[in-house]
Amino acid sequence: MTIKLIGKSLSSPTVRVIICLKELGLPYELESPASLQSLKDEDYIANKHPFRKIPVLFDGDFRITESRPICRYLVSKYQDKHNDTILIPNDVHKAGLVDQFISYELSYYDPPISKLIHQEKFSKRLFNKDPDPEVIKQAREEFAKVLDVYEKLLERKEYLNGEYSLADIVHTYYVYGIVTHSDLWDNRPNVKNWWNRLCNRDVIKKSLEETKSFWENNENI
Amino acid sequence: MTNRLIGYSASYPTLRVIICLKELGLPYELEPPASYQSLKNEDFIANKHPFGKMPVLFDGDFRITESRAICRYLASKYQGKHNDTILIPNDVHKAGLVDQFISYELSYYDPPLSKLVYQEKFAKKFFNKDPDPEVIKQAHEELAKVLDVYEKLLEGKEYLNGEYSLADLVLCPGTNYVYGAGHSDLWDNRPNVKNWWSRLCNRDANKKSFEEIKSFWENN
Numbered sequence: 518m519t520i521k522l523i524g525k526s527l528s529s530p531t532v533r534v535i536i537c538l539k540e541l542g543l544p545y546e547l548e549s550p551a552s553l554q555s556l557k558d559e560d561y562i563a564n565k566h567p568f569r570k571i572p573v574l575f576d577g578d579f580r581i582t583e584s585r586p587i588c589r590y591l592v593s594k595y596q597d598k599h600n601d602t603i604l605i606p607n608d609v610h611k612a613g614l615v616d617q618f619i620s621y622e623l624s625y626y627d628p629p630i631s632k633l634i635h636q637e638k639f640s641k642r643l644f645n646k647d648p649d650p651e652v653i654k655q656a657r658e659e660f661a662k663v664l665d666v667y668e669k670l671l672e673r674k675e676y677l678n679g680e681y682s683l684a685d686i687v688h689t690y691y692v693y694g695i696v697t698h699s700d701l702w703d704n705r706p707n708v709k710n711w712w713n714r715l716c717n718r719d720v721i722k723k724s725l726e727e728t729k730s731f732w733e734n735n736e737n738i
Numbered sequence: 739m740t741n742r743l744i745g746y747s748a749s750y751p752t753l754r755v756i757i758c759l760k761e762l763g764l765p766y767e768l769e770p771p772a773s774y775q776s777l778k779n780e781d782f783i784a785n786k787h788p789f790g791k792m793p794v795l796f797d798g799d800f801r802i803t804e805s806r807a808i809c810r811y812l813a814s815k816y817q818g819k820h821n822d823t824i825l826i827p828n829d830v831h832k833a834g835l836v837d838q839f840i841s842y843e844l845s846y847y848d849p850p851l852s853k854l855v856y857q858e859k860f861a862k863k864f865f866n867k868d869p870d871p872e873v874i875k876q877a878h879e880e881l882a883k884v885l886d887v888y889e890k891l892l893e894g895k896e897y898l899n900g901e902y903s904l905a906d907l908v909l910c911p912g913t914n915y916v917y918g919a920g921h922s923d924l925w926d927n928r929p930n931v932k933n934w935w936s937r938l939c940n941r942d943a944n945k946k947s948f949e950e951i952k953s954f955w956e957n958n
Contacts, residue, residue, distance in 0.1 A: 567887050568846050581834050583841035590834035613802050613811035620804035623844070625789050666788045 520545040523565060524572030527731055529634075530584035531572040532690040532724060537588040539720040540686065542599030585619060588683055604683040611678065618670075618677045618684035626667075626688060629660035637697055638732070657698060664701055664708055671707035675714060685711075689721050690728070741766040741812075744786060745793030748954050750855060751805035752793040753911035753947060758809040760943035761907065763820030774864075806840060809904055825904040832899060839891075839898045839905030846887070850880035851912045858919035863958075878921060885924055885931055892930035896937060910938055914948050 520538065522545050524531030531547075538545050550556055556569040565573045566582045573580065574587045576594075581587050592604045605612050633656045636648040670677060677684045702712050715721050741759060743766050745752030752768075759766045771777055777790045786794045787803045794801065795808045797815075802808050813825040827833050854877045857869040891898060898905040913935065917925055925935045938944055 567891060568842065579831050579834075581838055583838050583845070586834060586837035586841050589837055590830065593833065594830045609811065609815045610800050612814065613800075613807065616807040616810055617802055617804050620807045621789070624804065670788060 521548060521575040522546070522572055523548050523550060523574075525549050527728065528571055529690045530570075532728060533584045533687055534572050534574065534587050534591075536686050536689060536720055536724050537591055537604070537683070539724070540602050540604060540718075541591055541595050542602070543591065543595055585623070585687060588686065592683060603680075604686065606678075606680075606682065615678050615682045615684045618682075619687050621670075622684070622687045625663050626660075629656040629663060632656035633660065633698065657701070660698070661701055664705055667711075668705040668707050671711050674707075676711065681718070685715055686721075689715055689725070742769060742796040743767065743793055744769050744771060744795075746770050747947075747950060748958075749792060750911035750915060753951065754805045754908055755793050755795060755808050755812075757907055757910055757943050757947050758812055758825070758904070760946060761823050761825060761941075762812055762816050763823070764812065764816055806844065806908055809908065813904055824901075825907065827899075827901075827903065835899050836903045836905045839903075840908055842891075843905070843908050846884050847881070847909060848912065850877040850884065851916055853877040854881065854916045854919070854921060855912055858921075859915055859955075878924070881916075881921075881924055885928055889928040889930050892934050895930075897934065902941070906934075906938055910944050911947070911951075914939075914944075914951070 520543060522531070522534060522538070524534070524547065526532065526535065526547065526549075535545075535547070550561070550571065555561060556566070556571065562569055565580075568582075570582065572584055572587065573582050574591075576590075581590050589605065596602065596604055605615055632652060636653050636656070640646045640648050676682065677688075702709050716725060741764060743752065743755055743759070745755070745768070747753055747756060747768060747770075756766075756768070771782070771792060776782060777787070777792060783790055786792075786801075791803070793805055793808065794803050795812075797811075802811050810826065817823065817825055826836055853873060857874050857877070861867045861869050897903065913925070917935070925931050939948070
């Protein structure tokens with residue numbers, strides 16, 4: 518039975534789940550909502566996401582929301598079934614650390630880079646507001662400090678938990694922020710190498726190219 | 739080997755882990771940091787938490803940070819070993835839903851709740867700042883909308899995922915603070931939410947933990 522993913526391929530959390538599905542070798546159908554407004558419909562709230570968000574995943578009749586739980590669920594159920602890719606180690610200690618790094622992404626990495634992306638990519642397009650240079654400056658400084666920590670976390674490691682895992686996947690979709698502020702990555706050798714390694718994985722390479730290409734062809738959404 | 743937990747029991751992420759340890763019947767030692775400032779020391783950052791936060795758990799030599807990740811780890815490793823309490827179901831679909839509800843807590847419930855915790859409990863006492871009525875008002879309204887969703891999520895259910903789980907636990911310490919700080923109407927005005935919170939308050943681990951915290955605030 519095919520998995521059905523409700524979301525938009527330019528929405529970062531949706532891309533996170535798409536990368537996970539591809540890494541696990543799982544077929545899926547992507548179904549875009551009719552519009553942003555349709556997320557507020559009573560039917561959507563009752564039958565898809567009670568907080569009116571994307572993505573939503575249906576695995577047969579089973580419905581699950583929130584991109585990181587969706588990824589964890591897919592890994593728990595399907596890892597090792599279609600290919601050898603291990604995204605959450607079986608060892609309880611290693612799995613705990615993958616979970617910890619996912620929490621770092623959510624707590625410390627995501628807030629400043631999401632601000633940058635919102636200001637530079639979405640503010641004008643979706644809300645008709647000019648980017649705020651002061652917000653951008655502060656978010657950039659905050660993010661630089663986060664990457665200083667990541668530079669140490671990646672010392673002598675190829676990936677956050679040593680081997681490639683879900684912890685790395687959840688960090689991969691911020692391509693827009695990375696392209697505009699590439700100096701933040703390039704000035705930190707461990708971070709730069711880690712990012713290049715991630716970009717060289719087939720699934721991630723393809724996904725980032727698709728998203729980049731989408732933005733290049735849709736400058737005026 | 740006893741678990742060693744670095745944190746302040748008054749800090750509700752630390753209390754989240756304490757409740758989890760109690761629910762699983764696990765002994766632990768609580769080691770409060772010397773001060774909030776000490777969290778930014780080089781030694782703390784290098785050997786405890788790279789972002790200068792608490793709690794931090796040491797299970798023997800194994801170190802893990804971030805309260806919800808710590809709870810998941812403890813449940814994965816120890817659930818069913820000291821008692822019958824199941825915090826994460828074995829069934830992959832049920833476990834997925836527990837995870838989903840933990841994400842709802844993190845994404846939607848905690849942001850307004852944590853603002854209220856700060857304003858009502860910590861601003862004056864620890865930072866000598868007067869509570870900001872405008873922030874409190876907005877956070878209260880935002881949390882009210884979130885609890886409207888929880889009222890529906892709890893329809894026909896005793897707990898978020900049917901049976902008690904980590905999804906309910908993660909909400910308890912912060913809710914206890916805000917409920918007792920003049921915002922009880924948020925829970926009491928919604929029958930499903932009210933019954934659910936009552937049930938949670940009756941759990942031994944919560945009862946004990948909330949008593950300990952009450953003592954802390956009375957003596958400090």
